[in-house]
Amino acid sequence: MSEVTRVVVDAMGGDYAPEWIIRGAVEAINEGAKVQIILTGKEDVIKKELAKYTYDQSKIEVVNATEEITCHEAPVQAVRSKKDSSLVVGLNMVKNGEADAIISAGSSGAILAGGQLVVGRSKGVKRSPLAPLLPTSKGYSLLIDCGANVDARPEHLLQFAKMGSIYMENIEHVKNPRVAIVNIGDEEEKGNALVKETYPLLKECKDINFVGSIEAREIPNGAADVIVCEAFVGNVILKLYEGLAKMLLGEIKNTIMSSFKTKIGGLLIKSSLNGLKERFNAKNKGGAPLLGLKGLVVKIHGNSHNEEVKSAIFQCINFKENGVNEKIAENIGKEVAQ
Amino acid sequence: MSEVTRVVVDAMGGDYAPEWIIRGAVEAINEGAKVQIILTGKEDVIKKELAKYTYDQSKIEVVNATEEITCHEAPVQAVRSKKDSSLVVGLNMVKNGEADAIISAGSSGAILAGGQLVVGRSKGVKRSPLAPLLPTSKGYSLLIDCGANVDARPEHLLQFAKMGSIYMENIEHVKNPRVAIVNIGDEEEKGNALVKETYPLLKECKDINFVGSIEAREIPNGAADVIVCEAFVGNVILKLYEGLAKMLLGEIKNTIMSSFKTKIGGLLIKSSLNGLKERFNAKNKGGAPLLGLKGLVVKIHGNSHNEEVKSAIFQCINFKENGVNEKIAENIGKEVAQ
Numbered sequence: 001m002s003e004v005t006r007v008v009v010d011a012m013g014g015d016y017a018p019e020w021i022i023r024g025a026v027e028a029i030n031e032g033a034k035v036q037i038i039l040t041g042k043e044d045v046i047k048k049e050l051a052k053y054t055y056d057q058s059k060i061e062v063v064n065a066t067e068e069i070t071c072h073e074a075p076v077q078a079v080r081s082k083k084d085s086s087l088v089v090g091l092n093m094v095k096n097g098e099a100d101a102i103i104s105a106g107s108s109g110a111i112l113a114g115g116q117l118v119v120g121r122s123k124g125v126k127r128s129p130l131a132p133l134l135p136t137s138k139g140y141s142l143l144i145d146c147g148a149n150v151d152a153r154p155e156h157l158l159q160f161a162k163m164g165s166i167y168m169e170n171i172e173h174v175k176n177p178r179v180a181i182v183n184i185g186d187e188e189e190k191g192n193a194l195v196k197e198t199y200p201l202l203k204e205c206k207d208i209n210f211v212g213s214i215e216a217r218e219i220p221n222g223a224a225d226v227i228v229c230e231a232f233v234g235n236v237i238l239k240l241y242e243g244l245a246k247m248l249l250g251e252i253k254n255t256i257m258s259s260f261k262t263k264i265g266g267l268l269i270k271s272s273l274n275g276l277k278e279r280f281n282a283k284n285k286g287g288a289p290l291l292g293l294k295g296l297v298v299k300i301h302g303n304s305h306n307e308e309v310k311s312a313i314f315q316c317i318n319f320k321e322n323g324v325n326e327k328i329a330e331n332i333g334k335e336v337a338q
Numbered sequence: 339m340s341e342v343t344r345v346v347v348d349a350m351g352g353d354y355a356p357e358w359i360i361r362g363a364v365e366a367i368n369e370g371a372k373v374q375i376i377l378t379g380k381e382d383v384i385k386k387e388l389a390k391y392t393y394d395q396s397k398i399e400v401v402n403a404t405e406e407i408t409c410h411e412a413p414v415q416a417v418r419s420k421k422d423s424s425l426v427v428g429l430n431m432v433k434n435g436e437a438d439a440i441i442s443a444g445s446s447g448a449i450l451a452g453g454q455l456v457v458g459r460s461k462g463v464k465r466s467p468l469a470p471l472l473p474t475s476k477g478y479s480l481l482i483d484c485g486a487n488v489d490a491r492p493e494h495l496l497q498f499a500k501m502g503s504i505y506m507e508n509i510e511h512v513k514n515p516r517v518a519i520v521n522i523g524d525e526e527e528k529g530n531a532l533v534k535e536t537y538p539l540l541k542e543c544k545d546i547n548f549v550g551s552i553e554a555r556e557i558p559n560g561a562a563d564v565i566v567c568e569a570f571v572g573n574v575i576l577k578l579y580e581g582l583a584k585m586l587l588g589e590i591k592n593t594i595m596s597s598f599k600t601k602i603g604g605l606l607i608k609s610s611l612n613g614l615k616e617r618f619n620a621k622n623k624g625g626a627p628l629l630g631l632k633g634l635v636v637k638i639h640g641n642s643h644n645e646e647v648k649s650a651i652f653q654c655i656n657f658k659e660n661g662v663n664e665k666i667a668e669n670i671g672k673e674v675a676q
Contacts, residue, residue, distance in 0.1 A: 123658045137585050147522060150530040184573040185447075185486060192488040216574040217581030232530045233574055235522040236554040240575060243555030244582050247475050252590065255610040262610050268603025272593040331560075 004036050005320040006099040007313055008090035011049075012068045013106020015303045018042075021105060029059045031310070035317055036273040040065045041086040065089040068106075071302070075109030076175025079117055091118035093296035094313055101296035101316035103287065106311035112147065116197040116296035122325070124332040125292035127156045130299065131164055132288035133172075134241055135280050138222030140178075142168050146234035146288065154198040157181070157228055158205060159335075163291045163328050164206045164226035164316040165240070170322040171315070172225075174210045180224035182233055183213035186295065194230055202228070207331060245280050283307045286315030292328055296320070342374050343384060343658040344429035344437040345651055348398040349379035349387075351405045351444020352392035353358035355642045357379075358444060360387040362647025363490030366479045369648070373655055377439055378403045391453035395488070403427035404445075408658055409640070417455055429456035436487065439634035439654035441625060443642040453628040460663070462591075462670040463630035467569070468637065469502055470626035471510075472579055473618050476560030480506050480515075484572035484626065491538040495566055496520070497673075498541060501566035501629045501666050503546045508517045508660040509653070514547045516563035527587065532568055575653045583618050624653030630666055636659070 009025045011018045018041060025037050036059060039046050043064040050060065067085040068076045071182050082088055087106055091114045093099040102119075104111050112194040114129060121128050129145030144164040149156065159180050181202060183191045190213065191199070204209045214224050216237065229237070253272075256266030266273075285306065287300035300308045319325070347363045351354045356379060363375050374397060377384050381402035388398065401673065403539065405423040407416045420426055429452045431437040441448050441455075450468060459466050467483030482502040483638075490498075499517045505516040519540060521529045528551065529537070534591055540548045552562050567575065590611075594604030625638035625646065634657050638646045657663070 087662045136591060152521070182574060184488070184577075195570075215581075216577035217584075219578060220582045220585035232522055233571060234534075236520060236571055236574060237578060239522075239554035240557060241579055241582060243553075244579060245586060246555075247558035248583060248586050251475060251614055252611070255614055256607055256611055262607045265603040266608025268606070269594055271602050272596055273590070276589055324435045325507055331637055 005101065005317045006036045006127055007039065007316045008038045008040055008093050008099045008102040008106035009309065009313070010086045010090050010102065010106055011039040012065070013084040013104045014300070015105070016244070016305055017105065018049055020305045021309050022046060022243050023053070023268050024304075024306035025060060025313065026050070026053045026055045027248050027306055028313040029055045031038050031282060033313055033317060035059070035313055037061070037313070038090070038093060039092040042067075042091075043067065063089060063093070068109045071107045073107065073110070075107060075113040076117070078107070078110050079114040087114055088118060091115070091297070094297070095119050095228060099295070100320045101298060103298045103309065103312045103316065104278060104299060105300045105308070108147065108299060111299045112290065113225045115293050119293045119295050119297060122329045122332060124335055126159060127152060128292040129160045129163065130288050130290050131167060132238060133285045134219065134227070134238070135233040136220055136222035140285060141219065141222055141225055141227050142172075143229070143234050143238060144291070145229065145231040146238050148329050149229050150229045150230070150232045152194070154194065154201055157194070157198045157230065158201045159292070159332060160201055161205065161208050161210070161226060161228045162331055164228065164326060166293060166327045166331060167289065170307065170324050170327065171318055174225045177213045177225035179208045180214035181228035182216060182227060182237070185213065185215065198228075210280055223319055234235055249277055249280070256282045271320055277305070284311050287314040289315070289319065292332070294325075342372055343439065344374045344376065345430055345654045346376045346378055346437045346440040347647065347651070348424045348428050348440065348442035348444055349377040349384050350403070350424040351442045352638070353443070354643055355443065356383055356387055356429070356435050358383060358643045359647050361391075362644035363398060363651065364388070364391045364393045364642055366651040367397045369370060371651055371655060373397070373651055375399070375651070376401055376428070376431060378428040378431075379406075383442050386583055399648070401427060401431070407448045409445045409450070411445065413445060413451040416445070416448050417452040422459045423450055426456060427452070428637070429593045430592075432635070433457050437633070438549045438658045439636060441636045441638060441647065441650045441654065443640055443646070445450070445639045446485065446637060447547070447636045450628065450634060453631050457633050460630050460632055460667045460670060462673055464497060466628050466630045467498045467501065467503060467620060468626050468628050470576060472557065472576070474558055474560035477508060479487035479557065479563055479565050480510075481567070481572050481576060482629070483567065483569040484576050485569050488568070488570045490532070490534065490538055495532070495536045496539045497570065497630070497670060499540055499546050499548070499564060499566045500669055502566065502670060504565050504662060504665045505627065505629060507540065508665065509656055512563045513544065516545045516549045517564040517566060518549050518552035519576070520554060520565060520567035523551065523553065537567075550638060564604045587615055601641045622649050623649040627653070627657070630670070631661075634663065
């Protein structure tokens with residue numbers, strides 16, 4: 001596919017907006033990304049930032065949006081009322097086919113609500129899951145769903161499994177990705193009502209490589225490529241993953257700083273330890289896609305810097321070039337046709 | 339209180355039974371525990387093990403039990419049919435008032451089922467939660483419930499909050515323990531149906547110090563003393579905690595072993611790092627109590643050695659001497675009387 005991917009970057013969302021967000025966009029261009037970038041937000045502010053850099057100006061367009069959605073606003077309400085916000089203006093461009101994807105580090109709730117309300121779901125998709133990658137000892141696993149739809153039903157989880165498999169196969173190039181459902185034991189009869197009802201649906205589904213239940217303790221070992229769960233549980237897994245990794249690495253730092261001897265020891269292992277920290281940061285893996293929409297919506301961390309923005313741009317290109325949305329539409333559409 | 343606590347130790351349950359389990363019991367006696375221990379299991383095997391040690395023989399009694407429950411059996415069925423198993427014989431002693439508590443490293447499912455079926459719940463207690471302590475950067479937090487009752491209702495979670503508060507106040511000596519409910523955001527209107535219904539009950543309850551929602555990322559920072567959640571979520575938190583800590587500490591070990599330079603560095607920080615590992619092991623904190631029963635049932639890890647058994651024995655003494663069960667019965671009984 002030679003067509004250039006068109007990516008909206010919400011220039012005003014996130015703790016380090018607009019400076020670091022815009023810098024990430026410029027860097028993607030300067031690193032040769034085959035992309036057309038649209039920065040949404042206050043035009044004067046964006047242009048002033050852009051003036052700091054040298055880059056191919058034909059590749060970045062600015063679309064003015066005078067409002068901003070903060071993290072303190074009720075998401076649905078904010079998306080509905082702030083039509084001229086950097087997020088909603090961008091979402092509408094995706095909806096209208098003027099862009100293929102949008103990246104935002106702004107209010108998570110507004111991104112999730114806006115994805116479903118403004119861009120809309122693909123035909124047949126019942127819920128649109130948020131699916132971040134988790135670093136494991138073997139690489140990365142996709143956690144799906146992770147915050148978009150609490151109290152999901154079994155048929156939703158089945159669709160999550162299919163969409164997650166397509167993502168891992170096409171974006172992370174995992175052949176025949178192993179799909180598992182989060183459970184509190186590995187036997188089929190274990191679990192809560194939702195898991196017990198979902199298990200047979202996954203087992204019977206011919207489109208996925210279902211390997212059974214996964215206990216949370218096996219997630220860090222990379223025991224499955226696609227980890228299916230209901231959003232509340234997924235959110236707990238994601239947040240605990242981040243919090244515990246941060247706390248443990250912090251405690252190790254404290255340990256190293258506790259005496260002269262350990263400080264010397266720390267100096268000797270510092271660069272290797274930084275490599276580990278870096279991997280757990282997952283900066284280079286882009287953001288969490290909201291799957292099953294008519295376009296791609298990517299949520300990046302609120303504290304994202306240029307690196308995250310840049311890798312999310314490459315992720316969007318990858319997503320478009322590999323026709324992930326078309327594959328999801330075909331797979332789920334098949335289900336609807338049946 | 340001068341009465342001696344009577345503790346059953348299931349001598350046949352766990353990966354290192356009976357050797358290390360019995361050793362733990364002997365060590366508790368030799369360290370001056372004010373306890374009467376009853377070892378249940380195959381009498382000849384237990385006596386042969388006991389013969390290895392020197393200890394005050396008046397303090398350990400052996401009660402013969404010819405059967406064993408394995409982890410591969412359906413729990414409820416096993417508890418009902420294997421009346422002469424080391425676990426069920428012990429549970430019956432607690433039920434009949436011949437012992438105050440039982441400790442087992444055997445099948446988790448059988449311990450949970452047996453606690454409720456054989457020992458039975460205190461008057462007014464609707465569900466009996468399993469409540470392990472999680473190590474945090476500040477100390478320990480109680481996670482309640484963590485595997486005993488999936489698909490719990492709001493009124494169950496309210497009782498968990500009360501029982502957890504009583505445990506932390508009396509066993510861990512935390513004054514006015516902060517109670518939080520696991521949620522996917524910290525606003526009151528966030529969450530799934532269960533959390534939304536439970537939140538106001540916790541907020542209105544005068545018996546606890548409710549501090550609101552806790553996001554999973556704040557759990558490792560010790561942001562609450564009593565962490566209330568439904569069992570499926572609690573099990574995921576506990577297992578992920580264990581799995582992720584093990585994986586990260588393993589990765590750090592790999593990092594240290596990766597070159598000559600890092601190996602030297604590792605030697606210098608080794609003892610400090612071991613302290614951290616030790617703390618995350620929580621060996622010295624006993625096991626997970628199943629609260630709200632007519633006696634105390636303590637589940638210790640399947641891979642427990644003598645240290646865990648010993649600290650669980652001290653935990654049982656502590657529990658009895660501080661009258662935790664009486665306090666729970668009084669508090670929940672008050673609710674019933676209303």
